[in-house]
Amino acid sequence: MTLSLACAGLSERVGATPLLRDVSVSLTPATFSVVLGPNGAGKSTWLRALAGEPTVGERSGAVTLGGRRLADWDPGELARARAVVPQRPTAGFALAAWELVGLGRLPWRGLTAPDHDAAEAALARVGATHLAARRLPTLSGGEAARVHLARALAQLPPEGGWLLLDEPTAALDLAQAERVLRLLSTLAASGVGVVAVLHDLGQALRHADRALVLRDGALVADGAPADVLNRALVAEVWQADAEVAYDDEGLPLGVLPSR
Amino acid sequence: MSEPVAAASPVALLARRQRGRRHLVLAALLAGLGLAAWAELSLGAVALTPGELWRALSGAGDPTHAAIVTALRAPRLVLAAVGGAALAAGGVALQALFRNPLADPALVGVSAGGAVGAATATVLLPLGLRAWGAGPAMSGGAAAGGAGAAVAGPALAFAGAVAAAALLLRIGRRGGRPNVARMLLAGVALNALAGALVGVALHLADSQGLRALTGWMLGSLSGTTWATVGPPTAAAGLALVGLWRLREPLDALLLGEDGARQLGVDPARLLRETTLWVALGVGAVVAATGIIGFVGLVVPHTLRLLVGPRHRALLPLAALGGAGLLVAADVVARVALPPSELPVGVLTSLLGAPFFLWLVARARDGELA
Known part of the structure; x- marks a missing residue:
């Protein structure tokens, strides 16, 4: 609830x-x-x-x-x-999209089943599964925005x-x-x-x-x-x-x- | 639907690939460190065959060989490995705070702060004590002074490194956000200030102090004995454990201070703790070896490209890589120009400075502003 x-x-x-x-x-x-x-x-x-x-x-x-x-x-x-998607999100060191989304699972470490599933589902929800392997600086503004949204979705509770x-x-x-x-x-x-x-x-x-x-x-x-x-x-x-x-x-x- | 199974689960696949790459890198770094360690123990003015080395280590062979290996080369190997590990892990952590690969402990003045502390303990403090009339105890006090310096050296080096790192963070991160240009400029100033302070010490030092100070400014492992290995090893070990415990908060900081806070991390506290651990590790190593530059730049950057920026893998692999690199550099420093010995810091700078220039040259405009 x-x-x-x-x-x-x-x-x-x-x-x-x-x-x-x-x-x-x-x-x-x-x-x-x-x-x-x-x-x-x-x-x-x-x-x-x-x-x-x-x-x-x-x-x-x-x-x-x-x-x-x-x-x-x-x-x-x-x-x-709660999860937050800021106006201009930061992502250091050319993270790959799937790594960035995985960061959303940090608060859940040790509490839930494999984080990959949640990251996977989050990327799929924003339609960015095909971007998983790409590094953030190589994404367009819109693609990056969706990946950041996926990071926040991965953070949300069930x-x-x-x-x-x-x-x-x-x-x-x-x-x-x-x-x-x-x-x-x-x-x-x-x-x-x-x-x-x-x-x-x-x-x-x-x-x-x-x-x-x-x-x-x-x-x-x-x-x-x-x-x-x-x-x-x-x-x-x-x-x-x-x-x-x-x-x-x-x-x-x-x-x-x-x- | 004819989607291949692998494409249906790219994240698990990518994670598996990255894990495989990490294992490969781990194996390569272990092999490299092993090879470098073997070279450090075997090569030099007296070169040992693998058989001779084995007999020297097991205490069965020529006693001279045994003495050379266990009393001269082994402590040096340990200090080089520990120092390289602390510098590389310190680089990883500082770079996480600035979210920039240019934050090397030596480059941004943390090592120089440590050197000032060490110089104060071993040159300025004894001079001051003598001037204040501690003279009567001089004859018997030399040994006591030496023991005091052995403790005061690392302690003041730590203090100096903490002071430099605190100043660096304050100036280089104005308004709670890192600014790379400010960081590098603060590093330039801190290095210049430390150079001037050590210059004062150089001016006042006697011949023995002069040698120690020159060693610090250039970075050298010569004269390492088991007695000088203990304190830096303990401090660096503590620092590595401390940083390892911060691996997940440091990951969260990849999203910036606000992003880290949204993931449940207190950024101010993380900055404080990271600074202390970096200063402890780097300060203790600097007290024992002097300023060894660029290990904390080359190793983390290369490994980040290979295994990604998550600290669970990056911190231990960087420590391993730093250890291997510094041991290897020390081997070259000892055998390159016989019979004399190059300061190892000169070698790491020869390797690292071009690498740094390359990083700066290829950085996009926004990354350095």
């Missing part, structure tokens, strides 16, 4: 600049939540706080997993409960856990981005709590179960993407005159800037 992840009264600032203002959200497992907002709205900062990453500034309020503050978790136990991603589709072309987003939906459906920072509102509309909109560090909207991302909110938050395009069945296709 995947625990619930929540933050209450979360504020963060660097010097006099507030990055987050009193954000309180309770995230439910088995849901694909997306974090939206203009540049500098505090999306990555919030995701880092949810992941238990330290801040360069000051942070107040609490992030809890299963009702327990992240700081009170044993680091190894926490590593077996019952689901939490997967936090900062702009997982930024380096991907259209088809690959769709593929990753469908994978994230599937993961959520199978019990993983997925939280992803996205820039493309259309992707959020098409795939996410829940949209959280941040502006200037404050949560300004929270709900089903199709309810939240209306013309008024988009205009207010992004300060852009935009409209939502719908398909024949009335499903949202994306947000298009108006001319």
Whole structure:
């Protein structure tokens, strides 16, 4: 059973600049939540706080997993409960893709059956089995992004856990981005709590179960993407005159800037 | 579906292939170390045939041969092997902290810090004691001073190496992230500072101290006896065990500080512990042999290409490779220009400096910034 992840009264600032203002959200497992907002709205900062990453500034309020503050978790136990895909992941020394994915099994050493199976399954899920032998520097941006995602998947517990991603589709072309987003939906459906920072509102509309909109560090909207991302909110938050395009069945296709 | 079975399980296959490669490399390194050890014991001014060597080791042959092997060559073999192992494993660990193959303990000033500590213990400290009026005990105090230096040498070398490594990490990793240009520049400055401090010691030293200091700056194994082998061996052994215990956290650090933390590793603590173990191993070896460069650069880099960057295999294989390389280098140093003996550090630099230049030349722009 995947625990619930929540933050209450979360504020963060660097010097006099507030990055987050009193954000309180309770995230439910088995849901694909997306974090939206203009540049500098505090999306990555919030995701880092949810992941238990330290801040360069000051942070107040609490992030809890299963009702327990992240700081009170044993680091190894926490590593077996959530995985993170950063915006620009690091991988030293020209690791081969399969070695990188294997690193996701480090928190599980000695606790589970052969790590190769998990690494194998993770690579297959992101459609990167054929890249297993390649070294990271030889991969394209999109290929590397998928391998890093596979590393995080290999880290997740069998019952689901939490997967936090900062702009997982930024380096991907259209088809690959769709593929990753469908994978994230599937993961959520199978019990993983997925939280992803996205820039493309259309992707959020098409795939996410829940949209959280941040502006200037404050949560300004929270709900089903199709309810939240209306013309008024988009205009207010992004300060852009935009409209939502719908398909024949009335499903949202994306947000298009108006001319 | 006509997918071949192997393609259905590439990770297990790749892992099996890598394991096979590791076993091959292990066998080759063991053979190399064995060969080098045999050469170290047999070759020299008095060259022994395998039969003579065997009789000398079993105590049956010519007593002169036995004395040469057990009292002169064997301790040298042990110190060369231990030193090479500590330097190469130290290189592996430092490179993991900087995520860059250029972090060699000698190149970035850790060894130089150790040399300053050792020089302080054996030259500056006794001079200071004499100046402070410890003179009356001089005649009887020479032996006591020697014993004191035997302990103070490794201890201060360790302190010097810790200080240099701490400074290196602070300057070379600003904002919690490694920066290779800063690391190398800090290393240049640390080496220059250490050179200047040892220069002061050189200026003040008597002829005996002068020989010791020259040995440190060039890196030499000459004059090794069983008495001088013990402390560095113990310290290096401890350091190797300490680093081995950090193998999985060091793997996690391949994903950077944030990545390591997400895998349950405390990066700050890992940096501290790694620094201490590297400084202990390298400092103790430097106190006994002086600065031997590039072993910690050539061996880890070559092995990383062969067996991958995971530390479970890399650390022990690098230790083995470093041991073999330094023993082999010492053999060449002893027999290349008879009757004199080259400092072994000169040889490793002759081999390693071009290798370093090659690494720098082929590095992509981003890797050195």
